[in-house]
Amino acid sequence: VHGRLEAGHRVLVHGAAGAVGSMATQLARETGAHVVGTGRAADRAAALEFGAQKFVDLANDTLEDVGEVDLVFDVIGGDIGKRSARLIRSGGRLVSVVGPAEVWPDGGVAIDFVVESDSARLWELARRVRDGRLRTNIGTVAPLEDAVAALNPPVRRTGKTIIRVRP
Structure with missing residues (x-):
């Protein structure tokens, strides 16, 4: 919702095997986005299982090799958040759940994730879990x-x- 993700967009999801990142990965894939997940080497298999099409080991791979993305979903912040902002193409978005973005994407928008009370969306997520379309980690x-x-x-x-x- 906050990232206005559409089918065909490229999205970079940090922590793609974690509790929050795995949900973002699955929802992005269901939307039809191409998902690049990140994490530690030990998280590769889980991130791919949750739906990431590509995985970047933040300790051993070069984040910048991901190329341009339409959306970054950031659960890490710090240096990784700053470097990720530079990957966002013009008009793209950085959605952060770790606080205000330290660097704004050039020509893009930074959004501090805000939890909003929306029972319809919560029921939809619960339905997806019940139907097996959304798994929690x-x-x-x-x-x-x-x-x-x-x-x-x-x-x-x-x-x-x-x-x-x-x-």
């Missing part, structure tokens, strides 16, 4: 008594942590 499922440890893992994990609460 669950990293860890833990009982309530293990919540502190699950939410503070010693190593970085991909996906959302689910805490099971039973009466």
Whole structure:
């Protein structure tokens, strides 16, 4: 919605295997966009499974080799966000979920993602999940008594942590 993505657009999705990026990847593919996902080398298979047609390992590949894109969906910010803004073609968009963009794309628009209460869109997302068209990336499922440890893992994990609460 915020990125005004259309079929045929090229989109760069950072964190394409993560909880938020995987959703953005799937929704972009469903729209008919060509998706380039990014992340760590270990995330390549998951990002491609979620629908990215190409993957860029941010530690070992050159981000700028992606070429021009119509939209960047940024969940990282910092230097990666700045470098990504330079890849956006004129009229393109940078949608950031990590705060205000530090660099604006030349001839493009930077959008700070804002969560809006929209029950119709939420129901549509729920329907897509129920129909199997949209999958979430669950990293860890833990009982309530293990919540502190699950939410503070010693190593970085991909996906959302689910805490099971039973009466």
